[in-house]
Amino acid sequence: MYKLVLIRHGESTWNLENRFTGWADVDLTPTGVTQAIAAGKLLKSEGYDFDVAYTSVLKRATRTLWHTLDEMDRTWLPVVHSWRLNERHYGALQGLNKLETAKKYGDAQVLVWRRSYDTPPPALAASDERWEGKDPRYARLKPGEAPLTECLKDTVDRVLPFWNEAMAPAIRAGKRIVVAAHGNSIRALVKYLDNISDQEIVGLNIPNGIPLVYELDADLKPLRHYYLGDSAAIAKAAAAVAAQGKS
Numbered sequence: 590m591y592k593l594v595l596i597r598h599g600e601s602t603w604n605l606e607n608r609f610t611g612w613a614d615v616d617l618t619p620t621g622v623t624q625a626i627a628a629g630k631l632l633k634s635e636g637y638d639f640d641v642a643y644t645s646v647l648k649r650a651t652r653t654l655w656h657t658l659d660e661m662d663r664t665w666l667p668v669v670h671s672w673r674l675n676e677r678h679y680g681a682l683q684g685l686n687k688l689e690t691a692k693k694y695g696d697a698q699v700l701v702w703r704r705s706y707d708t709p710p711p712a713l714a715a716s717d718e719r720w721e722g723k724d725p726r727y728a729r730l731k732p733g734e735a736p737l738t739e740c741l742k743d744t745v746d747r748v749l750p751f752w753n754e755a756m757a758p759a760i761r762a763g764k765r766i767v768v769a770a771h772g773n774s775i776r777a778l779v780k781y782l783d784n785i786s787d788q789e790i791v792g793l794n795i796p797n798g799i800p801l802v803y804e805l806d807a808d809l810k811p812l813r814h815y816y817l818g819d820s821a822a823i824a825k826a827a828a829a830v831a832a833q834g835k836s
């Protein structure tokens with residue numbers, strides 16, 4: 590039996606301001622730092638240890654990982670960054686307030702933009718100064734790989750090659766891995782691992798900074814999964830994420 594630990598980054602400044610974030614590279618809030626430290630303490634106290642860590646190229650996930658590993662006295666572990674673990678790109682919604690957007694376009698439209706499997710939010714123009722495609726961290730991407738918007742299906746399509754080519758082989762080789770990523774890149778992975786339907790995935794929300802453990806069989810099929818920590822607090826945190834786009 591293998592174990593895989595997934596952690597959504599701690600609260601970010603735009604989580605706090607309730608803004609659509611996507612590939613915008615915002616930092617953790619002090620609460621977010623506290624959550625990441627608590628995740629490390631919890632993992633350590635429950636006897637978890639890792640051989641390699643994976644994260645995105647965004648600082649809210651990277652710093653979450655650093656704080657978590659620091660608490661575990663594992664800052665020396667190899668850390669692999671991939672843009673494929675980035676948050677789902679939020680297109681032209683990036684930077685807008687979720688509540689104000691719900692008041693303007695309605696809760697139903699915002700739910701489609703936030704959670705539908707295959708309807709992307711309106712795209713950014715490549716000429717828009719908010720577009721990240723020209724940032725040096727994306728210089729090695731092939732033309733067309735840096736998105737202008739993404740639905741969850743697009744995120745699944747770009748996360749899976751990284752799962753298949755990096756994470757799954759590492760797990761099979763006996764490496765204990767931890768992944769610090771984002772609400773929707775984790776939803777993409779969970780959808781694939783648990784074979785969740787396009788309809789059901791709409792209702793799945795990942796809370797900030799709480800380790801999600803997957804136990805996998807020899808074929809990397811999930812046997813069970815669970816969050817570490819207080820289940821009532823975790824359910825409340827997931828419900829709060831679901832409510833962010835309601836007017």
Ligand SMILES: O=C(O)[C@@H](CO)OP(=O)(O)O
Pocket residue numbers: 604608609610611612676677679703772773830833834
């Ligand atoms: O804004 C975002 O990029 C994500 C995660 O914070 O939000 P949502 O839960 O609306 O997908």
